[in-house]
Amino acid sequence: xxxxxxxxxxxxxxxxxxxxxxxxxxxxxxxxxxxxxxxxxxxxxxxxxxxxxxxxxxxxxxxxxxxxxxxxxxxxxxxxxxxxxxxxxxxxxxxxxxxxxxxxxxx
Amino acid sequence: xxxxxxxxxxxxxxxxxxxxxxxxxxxxxxxxxxxxxxxxxxxxxxxxxxxxxxxxxxxxxxxxxxxxxxxxxxxxxxxxxxxxxxxxxxxxxxxxxxxxxxxxxxxxxxxxxxxxx
Numbered sequence: 683x684x685x686x687x688x689x690x691x692x693x694x695x696x697x698x699x700x701x702x703x704x705x706x707x708x709x710x711x712x713x714x715x716x717x718x719x720x721x722x723x724x725x726x727x728x729x730x731x732x733x734x735x736x737x738x739x740x741x742x743x744x745x746x747x748x749x750x751x752x753x754x755x756x757x758x759x760x761x762x763x764x765x766x767x768x769x770x771x772x773x774x775x776x777x778x779x780x781x782x783x784x785x786x787x788x789x
Numbered sequence: 790x791x792x793x794x795x796x797x798x799x800x801x802x803x804x805x806x807x808x809x810x811x812x813x814x815x816x817x818x819x820x821x822x823x824x825x826x827x828x829x830x831x832x833x834x835x836x837x838x839x840x841x842x843x844x845x846x847x848x849x850x851x852x853x854x855x856x857x858x859x860x861x862x863x864x865x866x867x868x869x870x871x872x873x874x875x876x877x878x879x880x881x882x883x884x885x886x887x888x889x890x891x892x893x894x895x896x897x898x899x900x901x902x903x904x905x906x
Contacts, residue, residue, distance in 0.1 A: 716892045
């Protein structure tokens with residue numbers, strides 16, 4: 683199975699900051715990488731697919747990049763509603779696998 | 790808009806069975822693969838299974854293979870997850886999710902399954 687390793691596991695930042703979350707795959711997954719946001723007690727929300735394509739309705743402050751095994755999610759100009767947990771997912775190979783999550787907290 | 794509504798959760802004893810349903814609306818259900826994803830209390834997301842639009846292909850996580858079965862009824866626009874031989878470690882919120890065609894673009898609100906004696 684492909685292991686997805688996210689870093690950091692938690693991150694403290696301030697409103698207005700720009701942050702980057704990294705996801706590393708244990709094997710090459712081309713660009714079959716998605717990112718999700720989950721707020722406490724809520725269902726996840728899809729943000730990005732194909733490593734860098736924004737899901738409809740997602741603001742452009744979210745951006746993704748990377749290919750093969752190394753990927754990043756960048757969130758610019760953090761607002762209070764952006765503080766949540768973020769997960770990556772690889773869909774190149776079954777079984778599909780998620781990263782363990784990055785908890786973004788207000789400093 | 791896309792709506793996915795799960796039902797059928799609850800408390801079940803270890804070793805027993807439970808069937809989850811997911812009613813879909815707002816898109817052409819028969820055109821898309823569908824997933825089940827779960828999240829144990831306080832833990833991360835775990836992918837469970839996927840079924841292709843026409844049921845021709847199904848894939849499972851190793852942790853549920855041989856115990857869980859994903860299926861769908863395109864005429865009723867319903868996705869199912871039959872869960873047999875349930876274990877305490879299957880306790881989780883189960884999410885139904887729409888594939889596009891494989892990555893997930895929409896999620897249901899989730900349904901809690903608790904396996905406990």
